[in-house]
Amino acid sequence: MPLICALAAVLNRVFAVTKLSFSKEKIQILLLEGVHDNAISELAARGYATVERLPTALDEAELLERIGSVHMLGIRSRTNLTAKVLEAAERLFCVGCFCIGTNQVDLKAARSRGVPVFNAPYSNTxxxxxxxxxxxxxxxxxxxxxxxxxxxxxxxxxxxxxxxxxxxxxxxxxxxxxxxxxxxxxxxxxxxxxxxxxxxxxxxxxxxxxxxxxxxxxxxxxxxxxxxxxxxxxxxxxxxxxxxxxxxxxxxxxxxxxxxxxxxxxxxxxxxxxxxxxxxxxxxxxxxxxxxxxxxxxxxxxxxxTPHIGGSTMEAQANIGTEVAQKLIEYSDNGSTIGAVNFPMVGLPVHDGATRFLHIHRNVPGVLRKINDVFSSRDLNIAAQYLQTDPELGYVVIDADGDVDEGEVLDALRGIDGTLRTRFLYPGQPGR
Structure with a gap:
């Protein structure tokens, strides 16, 4: 019986890790409304192979059917990303609006679930x-x-x-x-x-x-x-x-x-x-x-x-496809949130040689101390730490050296009161 319990604990930890960190080819990306080919090219060049692109928008019912398995979502102006859809998006960790505005997204709901939303505010000027x-x-x-x-x-x-x-x-x-x-x-x-x-x-x-x-x-x-x-x-x-x-x-x-x-x-x-x-x-x-x-x-x-075509030129759509895809990649690969409209902005260096943990939480007193306790109690060296907050949200990025048990650390980080989302990136393998 003890052996079975130990095995079950290991499997639970493996499954927990798999849910939050895995190879790029397993990251499910859904792009709607005919996002430009440049976005596909940018994603492919950085190793993202599982990309589905649809030429039209999806209504709420259709999104509810599809969103549960999606990790990265790309939309334009006709897709409405409601709180109900975001609640069903259990695996979603970022959204790209391949357009100027973000009124079609419930930014508050996305924020409350630890999901940054990126757009291209200047590409079609x-x-x-x-x-x-x-x-x-x-x-x-x-x-x-x-x-x-x-x-x-x-x-x-x-x-x-x-x-x-x-x-x-x-x-x-x-x-x-x-x-x-x-x-x-x-x-x-x-x-x-x-x-x-x-x-x-x-x-x-x-x-x-x-x-x-x-x-x-x-x-x-x-x-x-x-x-x-x-x-x-x-x-x-x-x-x-x-x-x-x-x-x-x-x-x-x-x-x-x-x-x-x-x-x-x-x-x-x-x-x-x-x-x-x-x-x-x-x-x-x-x-x-x-x-x-x-x-x-x-x-x-x-x-x-005219039918809302101010930014509808081939040049603008190409620029938007490149810009938003790059922002999604930077967040997935590196944890950088520069350009997010609903999130604290953090620009991060490449994390070679360390395991990078991302922790998104409600901005309440004591969270950073508890995060540091997770690492110090396991004799893990924090090589670098980046923190950015606003009145409601906190975003901490930790680079840890040494032999890190990622599953155990993730479990401990998830257990901190106020945690919204955690993820880790393997050393030298961004985006996993």
């Missing part, structure tokens, strides 16, 4: 900026209604409501990575650029900051929006702001759909107070290409409507 510049020209020249007329067999050779962009004032709301690129490109084409941001920003070129949003709206011939979706930005362009815009001006929204009050925009467009608009994002968007798009903006000839 050029693509969005170029679309905006193109729309400025098309709006001010009335290209869209003229093109529609000619497609229908009509002809209207007129300069009415057609303007050069040179010398006109472009107002940029949100002077971040995209806004600044739009600023540089617009100025190079002869436009005067003004901008407004809630955070004081260094102006590029000859761009001038405005003290208030109202100041910007009153002097801009074209207003373009580049702000995130927050409680403060939702409907920030409402009836009052639209009336503050110059008569005969134009509005472009390639930011977030809920930033603009759509019924109020329809009203000022019909009255010609705002002469035209271009929107790439909407408060409610179809779930797929076969679903209908409904909006009161449809049918207005002075409005350009």
């Amino acid at each position: 050029r693509s969005v900026a170029e679309l905006v510049i193109g729309e400025v020209i098309m709006l001010m020249r009335g290209i869209f209604p003229k093109s529609t007329l000619v497609h229908g067999g009509g002809w209207m050779k007129s300069a009415k409501d057609s303007y050069e962009i040179r010398g006109k004032t472009l107002g940029i709301v949100g002077y971040g990575h995209i806004g600044t690129q739009v600023s540089i490109m617009a100025e190079a084409m002869g436009m005067k650029v003004v901008f407004y941001d809630v955070v004081r920003k260094l102006a590029l070129g000859n761009a001038q900051p405005c003290d208030t949003l109202e100041d910007l709206l009153k002097i801009s011939d074209v207003v373009t929006l580049h702000v995130p979706d927050t409680a403060q930005t939702r409907n920030m362009i409402g009836p009052e702001q639209l009336r503050q815009m110059k008569r005969g001006s134009y509005l472009i929204n390639a930011a977030r759909g809920k930033v603009v009050d759509i019924p109020a925009l329809v009203e000022v467009l019909k009255s010609k107070h705002v002469l035209g608009a271009a929107l790439d994002v909407f408060p409610k968007e179809p779930g797929g290409d076969k679903d209908p798009f409904e909006s009161p903006l449809r049918g207005l000839d002075n409005v350009i409507l």
